Amino acid sequence: MKLSQSKKLRFWVLAxxxxxxxxxxxxxxxxxxxxxxxxxxxxxDTLFKPAINFFFYLVAVVFIYRKLGAPALLKRHQLxxxxxxxxxxxxxxxERELEGxxxxxxxxxxxxxxxxxxxxxxxxxxxxxxxxxxGVMAERTVQDVKRQIESxxxxxxxxxxRESVFLATELAKKKLQSEFLPEEDKRIxxxxxxxxxx
Numbered sequence: 001m002k003l004s005q006s007k008k009l010r011f012w013v014l015a016x017x018x019x020x021x022x023x024x025x026x027x028x029x030x031x032x033x034x035x036x037x038x039x040x041x042x043x044x045d046t047l048f049k050p051a052i053n054f055f056f057y058l059v060a061v062v063f064i065y066r067k068l069g070a071p072a073l074l075k076r077h078q079l080x081x082x083x084x085x086x087x088x089x090x091x092x093x094x095e096r097e098l099e100g101x102x103x104x105x106x107x108x109x110x111x112x113x114x115x116x117x118x119x120x121x122x123x124x125x126x127x128x129x130x131x132x133x134x135g136v137m138a139e140r141t142v143q144d145v146k147r148q149i150e151s152x153x154x155x156x157x158x159x160x161x162r163e164s165v166f167l168a169t170e171l172a173k174k175k176l177q178s179e180f181l182p183e184e185d186k187r188i189x190x191x192x193x194x195x196x197x198x
Contacts, residue, residue: 009072012064019057 005072009068012068016061016064019060022053
């Protein structure tokens with residue numbers, strides 16, 4: 001059964017803890033006994049067992065550090081280094097994007113000014129065109145009204161002429177009827193009929 005890296009690390013930390021506790025348990029009574037007995041400081045013979053324990057503890061710590069600690073630290077170091085490099089790349093990319101956006105914003109401001117100027121010019125041209133077209137339309141309307149007035153005056157004159165001719169004819173007819181007697185009228189009609197027959 002294979003243990004994961006984190007389980008191995010926990011095992012070695014527990015082992016180091018036990019070794020440390022053993023060392024402290026061995027050394028503490030020696031120092032306590034030496035200090036209480038009044039014989040002075042403990043000698044080399046009383047420190048032999050703790051020294052051996054410390055040596056094994058030191059070997060175990062170095063072994064655990066080389067087996068688990070160093071690779072884990074190197075791995076963590078590489079991971080942090082990779083993250084920093086990725087962050088630097090992202091930062092550079094973000095700075096380039098920021099520069100691009102700043103350039104686009106400057107370009108947009110220039111483009112906005114150009115569009116505003118162009119639309120103002122087009123608006124001015126459009127208003128001038130509308131005024132010209134309105135003048136042309138007004139002139140056409142005036143000409144059309146003049147022609148219509150002239151046409152209606154001609155029609156009124158013709159109507160007046162017809163009425164005048166009709167009234168003059170009626171008036172002449174009445175005058176002639178009042179001046180001619182019925183016998184003269186009969187004689188003139190017969191003469192007109194003879195002239196037409198011939």
